[in-house]
Amino acid sequence: MEIVKKRHIIPTKFRRSLxxxxxxxxxxxxxxxxxxxxxxxxxxxxxxxxxxxxGVPREPAIGEVVLIHENCPRGSWKLGRVLSLKTSVDGKKRNAQLQNKEN
Incomplete structure (x- = not known):
């Protein structure tokens, strides 16, 4: 059992201020x-x-770092690097294979 010494106690005024x-x-x-x-x-x-x-938005390029999901709490945005882009039937690149910290 540890003994609580006077120097371990935070004064109430200081605690409220903190x-x-x-x-x-x-x-x-x-x-x-x-x-x-x-x-x-x-x-x-x-x-x-x-x-x-x-004014046409630019498509991401292979090797570029992109934002994976922006509706996250402060400071927890996920970033990924584009490994490959997949072209849809209309010729636009709508899907990408990404690499992030987890994979």
């Missing part, structure tokens, strides 16, 4: 993440559309 600071930090982090997701990624998408020919 909790408040953590909540504030988490709130600011959520605000930043929402801004990043909504504004920054949207502007990147729009920029890439303007850069690509005639």
């Amino acid at each position: 909790r408040k600071d953590v909540r504030g930090f988490t709130s600011k982090l959520d605000e930043f993440w929402n801004f990043f997701e909504e504004q920054y990624l949207l502007s990147l998408r729009e920029r890439m559309t303007k850069i690509s020919k005639n």
Whole structure:
């Protein structure tokens, strides 16, 4: 059995202040993440559309790193590298074989 010494006890005032600071930090982090997701990624998408020919979205290339699923909690987006592209009957590449950390 371990003896609890005075130096192990966190003063109540400090504990409350720490909790408040953590909540504030988490709130600011959520605000930043929402801004990043909504504004920054949207502007990147729009920029890439303007850069690509005639506003037609560019198809991913083999070896390129792509976002696998974007509707995930903050900081847990999955990325993958394109190994091969499969052409559909209309000639567009709609499927890809990807490699990620798990495989």
